[in-house]
Amino acid sequence: MKNFLHLHFIFIDYDLSMATNHRRNIALHCTNIVKIFNSGEAEVKALQGVNLDVYEGELLMLVGPSGCGKTTFVSVVTALLGFDSGTCITLDHNLATMSDEAKTAFRGKEIGFVFQAFNLIPALSAAENVALPLTIFGTNKTMAFSHSKEMLKAVGLEQKEHFLPGKLSGGQQQRVAIARALVHQPKLVICDEPTSSLDHKSGQVVMELLKKLTKEHAVTMIVVTHDSRVYQYADRIAEMEDGKIIRVGKTDEKIL
Amino acid sequence: MFEVAVKMLMHDRTKYLGLFTGIGFTAFLVTFAMAYFAGFMTRGFSLVSENPSATVWVMDPAVHSTEATINMSDASLGLVRSVKGVSYAVPLYLGDATARFPNGHFQSFQMIGVDDAILSGAPKTGNALSAALLHMPDSVIVDGGGSSGKLQTPIHTKDMWPYDGAHLGVPTRKLQYGDTLIINDKRVVVRGVSSTIPRFPPRPLMYTTQSNFKRLNPGENRYITFIMVKGGKNISASRLAQNITRQTGLKAITSDAFKKETVKWFLINSEDVGDMINMVILAMLVGFGVTGVMLYMFTYENLRQYAVLKAMGASKSQLVNMVFTQAFIGVIVGSGIGIGVCALLGESVASADFPFRMMWFAPVLGFLGVLIVSITAAVISVRPVLSMEPGIVFSQR
Numbered sequence: 001m002k003n004f005l006h007l008h009f010i011f012i013d014y015d016l017s018m019a020t021n022h023r024r025n026i027a028l029h030c031t032n033i034v035k036i037f038n039s040g041e042a043e044v045k046a047l048q049g050v051n052l053d054v055y056e057g058e059l060l061m062l063v064g065p066s067g068c069g070k071t072t073f074v075s076v077v078t079a080l081l082g083f084d085s086g087t088c089i090t091l092d093h094n095l096a097t098m099s100d101e102a103k104t105a106f107r108g109k110e111i112g113f114v115f116q117a118f119n120l121i122p123a124l125s126a127a128e129n130v131a132l133p134l135t136i137f138g139t140n141k142t143m144a145f146s147h148s149k150e151m152l153k154a155v156g157l158e159q160k161e162h163f164l165p166g167k168l169s170g171g172q173q174q175r176v177a178i179a180r181a182l183v184h185q186p187k188l189v190i191c192d193e194p195t196s197s198l199d200h201k202s203g204q205v206v207m208e209l210l211k212k213l214t215k216e217h218a219v220t221m222i223v224v225t226h227d228s229r230v231y232q233y234a235d236r237i238a239e240m241e242d243g244k245i246i247r248v249g250k251t252d253e254k255i256l
Numbered sequence: 257m258f259e260v261a262v263k264m265l266m267h268d269r270t271k272y273l274g275l276f277t278g279i280g281f282t283a284f285l286v287t288f289a290m291a292y293f294a295g296f297m298t299r300g301f302s303l304v305s306e307n308p309s310a311t312v313w314v315m316d317p318a319v320h321s322t323e324a325t326i327n328m329s330d331a332s333l334g335l336v337r338s339v340k341g342v343s344y345a346v347p348l349y350l351g352d353a354t355a356r357f358p359n360g361h362f363q364s365f366q367m368i369g370v371d372d373a374i375l376s377g378a379p380k381t382g383n384a385l386s387a388a389l390l391h392m393p394d395s396v397i398v399d400g401g402g403s404s405g406k407l408q409t410p411i412h413t414k415d416m417w418p419y420d421g422a423h424l425g426v427p428t429r430k431l432q433y434g435d436t437l438i439i440n441d442k443r444v445v446v447r448g449v450s451s452t453i454p455r456f457p458p459r460p461l462m463y464t465t466q467s468n469f470k471r472l473n474p475g476e477n478r479y480i481t482f483i484m485v486k487g488g489k490n491i492s493a494s495r496l497a498q499n500i501t502r503q504t505g506l507k508a509i510t511s512d513a514f515k516k517e518t519v520k521w522f523l524i525n526s527e528d529v530g531d532m533i534n535m536v537i538l539a540m541l542v543g544f545g546v547t548g549v550m551l552y553m554f555t556y557e558n559l560r561q562y563a564v565l566k567a568m569g570a571s572k573s574q575l576v577n578m579v580f581t582q583a584f585i586g587v588i589v590g591s592g593i594g595i596g597v598c599a600l601l602g603e604s605v606a607s608a609d610f611p612f613r614m615m616w617f618a619p620v621l622g623f624l625g626v627l628i629v630s631i632t633a634a635v636i637s638v639r640p641v642l643s644m645e646p647g648i649v650f651s652q653r
Contacts, residue, residue: 108570115650121561123260124263132565132568136257136565136569136570
C-alpha cells in the first residue's frame with residue numbers, strides 16, 4: 001500500500017511543508033491529538049498523537065489503510081467526537097474548551113459534510129435536503145430555498161429539485177450532498193470517501209465539482225479517500241498509519 | 257424543522273399507516289371499552305332512568321343501589337306522603353319470581369309491583385292501553401330486560417300444559433298478549449311485552465300491580481322497596497330529599513344521586529364489574545404496549561437521519577421537538593381514527609341493544625391514554641437520539 005502511494009505523490013518533509021506554507025492562514029491546527037476508545041476492558045488507541053495543519057482554501061486528501069484512524073480524525077476535528085489529549089483548533093475555535101451546544105452550533109455554521117453513504121434525508125426532495133443546513137438555523141424558508149436552488153444549479157441538478165433521493169442516481173445524490181455541504185457557505189468541508197460509492201466516471205465528475213466549488217467558494221476541504229484515481233485533485237495529501245500522520249506531500253503531476 | 261419532522265413521519269407509507277393504525281387501534285380499544293363499561297353501568301340504574309318523573313327516591317337507610325335492596329313497611333308510604341313539599345309519592349315493589357312456562361320450562365324474573373291506582377312505574381309497550389290492562393285480573397307485562405331468548409313459549413297447543421311431563425326443546429315463539437304462565441301455582445296472563453331500558457345484569461322483568469305482586473309473593477311482611485317521590489314546584493329535589501330523611505328517618509336521595517350511588521355500589525361490590533375492569537385494563541395495556549413499541553421503533557429506525565441532522569448542527573431541543581412532533585401527530589391522527597371508528601361502530605352496536613354508551617369521558621380517556629403512552633414512548637425513544645454519537649454518520653450503512 002505504501003509503495004502504491006509512493007507512485008502517486010512524492011512526500012516532502014512535514015516541517016518543510018509547514019514552512020513553505022507559513023504565510024497562509026491556518027484553518028486547522030492539530031497537535032498531538034490522542035483518541036482512545038474503550039470497549040469493555042479493551043482499549044483501542046485510534047489516534048496516537050496526530051499533528052497536522054490544514055491551510056485555508058486548500059484541498060487536502062487524507063489517505064491510509066482501513067482502520068488507520070482517518071474517520072476518527074475527521075470526527076475529532078469537526079467536533080463530532082471528543083478527544084483525550086492534544087490541541088485541536090478548527091477555524092480559530094479551540095475544540096477542547098467548547099461546550100457540546102457550542103460545538104453543535106459551530107458545526108452547523110462553519111462545517112459542511114459530504115458522506116460516503118450520501119446521508120440524504122429520504123423524505124425530503126433534493127431542494128429540501130440542500131436547504132436543510134439553513135432550515136436548521138432558522139433561515140427564512142423562501143431564502144433557504146432560493147439558496148438551495150442556486151446550489152443545485154451549481155452542481156447541475158436544477159431540473160431535479162423536486163426529486164426524492166430515491167429517484168436519483170448515486171452520482172446525483174452525491175452532487176445533492178455536495179450542494180447541501182456548501183449551501184450555508186461553510187469555511188471547512190469534510191468529505192468522507194465521496195467517490196467510493198460511485199463508478200469511475202461519476203467519481204471524476206464529483207471530484208471535479210468539489211475542486212471547482214472549493215475554489216469558487218474559497219473553502220478548505222479535507223477529503224478522506226481510498227481512491228487513488230482522485231489524488232490528482234488534491235493540493236496536498238496526508239497519509240495516516242496506525243493513528244498517526246506519517247507523511248504529508250504534494251501531488252506530482254509528472255508521476256501521475 | 258416541524259415540516260421536516262412531518263415529512264419524515266409521512267415518508268414511508270407502510271410505517272406511518274402501521275403507526276397510525278396501532279395508535280388508532282389503541283384509542284379505539286380504550287374508548288370502546290370505556291363506552292361499553294359506561295353502557296353497563298348505565299343499565300345498572302335502568303330502574304331509575306325509566307321513571308324520570310320521580311325526582312326523589314326513598315328507601316331503607318341501608319340500601320345503596322337498585323340491585324341489593326331490603327323492603328320498608330307499608331307505613332313508610334304514609335310517612336313520606338305527609339312530608340311538606342311532596343307532590344305525590346308512589347310505592348315500587350321489587351322481588352324475584354320463578355315462572356313456569358306452558359311447556360314446563362321455567363325462568364326467573366325480577367318482579368316489579370307498581371301502584372294499583374296510577375300504575376306509576378309500569379312500562380310503556382307502544383300501545384297506550386297496555387299499561388292500563390294491568391288493571392285486569394292476574395295481568396303482567398313482561399320484558400326481556402337486556403336478556404335474549406328467555407321469553408319463549410311453545411307454538412303448538414299439544415306442547416302446552418302437557419300431562420306427560422315437560423316438553424322441552426319444542427318449537428317456540430316469543431310471549432305475546434294472552435299467554436299464560438304459572439307463578440307460585442298461580443296463573444298470570446301476559447297483557448303486553450315491553451321493551452324498556454335493558455338491565456345490568458341482564459334478566460327478564462315482569463311488571464304487575466302491587467295487589468297482584470302481593471298475591472304472587474305471599475307471606476312477606478314488608479313489600480315496599482322504593483317510594484318514588486315528586487316534589488312541588490317550590491322545592492328542589494335535594495331539599496325535599498333532606499326534609500324526607502329528617503322527618504321520616506328513611507333514606508331519601510335525588511334520582512341523580514341514586515344513579516351515582518348505584519354505579520359506585522357496582523364498582524365496589526359487583527364481581528362481574530371487577531372482571532370487566534380487569535379485562536378493560538388488560539386490553540388497554542396491550543394497546544398501550546403496541547403503541548409504545550411502534551413509536552419507539554419508528555424513532556429508532558430514523559436514528560441515522562437524526563445523527564445526520566445532529567452532525568449538521570441541529571440542537572438537542574430541535575431533535576426533541578421533532579420526535580415529539582411525530583409522536584403528537586401520531587396521537588392526533590391515530591386517536592382521531594380510533595375514536596371516529598369507535599363512534600361509528602358504537603352506533604350500530606348500540607342499535608343492536610348492546611350496552612354501548614359513548615359518554616364524554618370515553619373519548620377523553622381514549623385520547624389521554626394514547627397521549628400519555630405516546631409521550632412516554634417519545635421520552636424513551638428520544639434518549640438514544642440525544643445520546644448517540646453523531647460520528648455514526650461516517651459509517652457506511
